[in-house]
Amino acid sequence: MISRTKCAVYYAPNDIRIEERELPAREPGGLLVETVACGLCTGEVMDWYMAKKAPFTPGHEIVARVIEGDGIAPGTLIALHHHAACGQCPTCLRGDDVHCGQWRSSRLNPGGLSERVVVPPEIATSDVVALSGNRTVESYVLTEPLACAIKSLRRARFEASDRLVIVGLGAMGLLHALVAQRMGARSIAGIDLNPVRLAFARDLGLAALDPTEGSDVNGDVVVVCPGSQSALDLGVSLSAPGGRVVVFTPLPPDDRWPVDAHKVYFDEISLIPSYSAGAAEFVEAVRMIEAGLPTERLVTHRLALDEVQRGYDLVREANEAIKVVIEL
Numbered sequence: 001m002i003s004r005t006k007c008a009v010y011y012a013p014n015d016i017r018i019e020e021r022e023l024p025a026r027e028p029g030g031l032l033v034e035t036v037a038c039g040l041c042t043g044e045v046m047d048w049y050m051a052k053k054a055p056f057t058p059g060h061e062i063v064a065r066v067i068e069g070d071g072i073a074p075g076t077l078i079a080l081h082h083h084a085a086c087g088q089c090p091t092c093l094r095g096d097d098v099h100c101g102q103w104r105s106s107r108l109n110p111g112g113l114s115e116r117v118v119v120p121p122e123i124a125t126s127d128v129v130a131l132s133g134n135r136t137v138e139s140y141v142l143t144e145p146l147a148c149a150i151k152s153l154r155r156a157r158f159e160a161s162d163r164l165v166i167v168g169l170g171a172m173g174l175l176h177a178l179v180a181q182r183m184g185a186r187s188i189a190g191i192d193l194n195p196v197r198l199a200f201a202r203d204l205g206l207a208a209l210d211p212t213e214g215s216d217v218n219g220d221v222v223v224v225c226p227g228s229q230s231a232l233d234l235g236v237s238l239s240a241p242g243g244r245v246v247v248f249t250p251l252p253p254d255d256r257w258p259v260d261a262h263k264v265y266f267d268e269i270s271l272i273p274s275y276s277a278g279a280a281e282f283v284e285a286v287r288m289i290e291a292g293l294p295t296e297r298l299v300t301h302r303l304a305l306d307e308v309q310r311g312y313d314l315v316r317e318a319n320e321a322i323k324v325v326i327e328l
């Protein structure tokens, strides 16, 4: 059966159109779903990253309802991941899902910012989690970004006895903070330049400081969320001896980072990149949300699909918008 869908199509940063597209038939083992909500990701306003994919339908923070599938009841509320690893190759067996050969080739059709989505069997079988429904859609829509924060802290071997410093208090920084709070971290300090974001973080119970106030804090783990050299430099400068600095966001492909290799060497600071998240963290994110992690507190804006351009403009401003959610 041929079906059509209304979806957002990204052509350029200021040219996101709402179009109608034909959907392919669902493959055996795959799913046809209707999107309930989709969060907008800060990665989707990294223009160099989007340019290589355009035109395409973005959106990978998805809560949906099953229309049709095998072994899953129509109407089931699910969180679904946009890529899936094979789960069997040596890369997958050591937990590095994002480096599995299948990871990037598996994809949703067309993407999360679409009324309907066709999910291929490789994602349907390994990276779709049925939700109990004990939390709101606004809580669940943070599943994918929460999974990325869980992976980042895991890669940094973060433990409750550690002091955590977070550079950048947007949605990703705050999700790291929520997880660390839940783990009972020894201390959590957040650093941001923007007074609106500092106030928002303080409302969540965080010690939020501007870079001048925060110049003396020390982290056993420092998570650097903004993709900029100055943020990375700040992160290294705030690392305690023996600390781990998470590079959470990429720099553009031609940028280089002249790291303070002297300090990195003598303080034995580990630089740990953390890209996306795999199936294990995705399941863990749902578990934490269903156990009451208050992710919905990060949702500041709810917009309709027709307003997606405005939604991305808000994300780009990086001011009062923490998490913008498109409700379908």
Ligand SMILES: [Zn+2]
Pocket (backbone or CB within 6 Å): 041, 042, 043, 060, 145
């Ligand atoms: Zn994202």
Ligand SMILES: [Zn+2]
Pocket (backbone or CB within 6 Å): 085, 086, 087, 088, 089, 090, 091, 092, 100, 101, 102
């Ligand atoms: Zn694999």
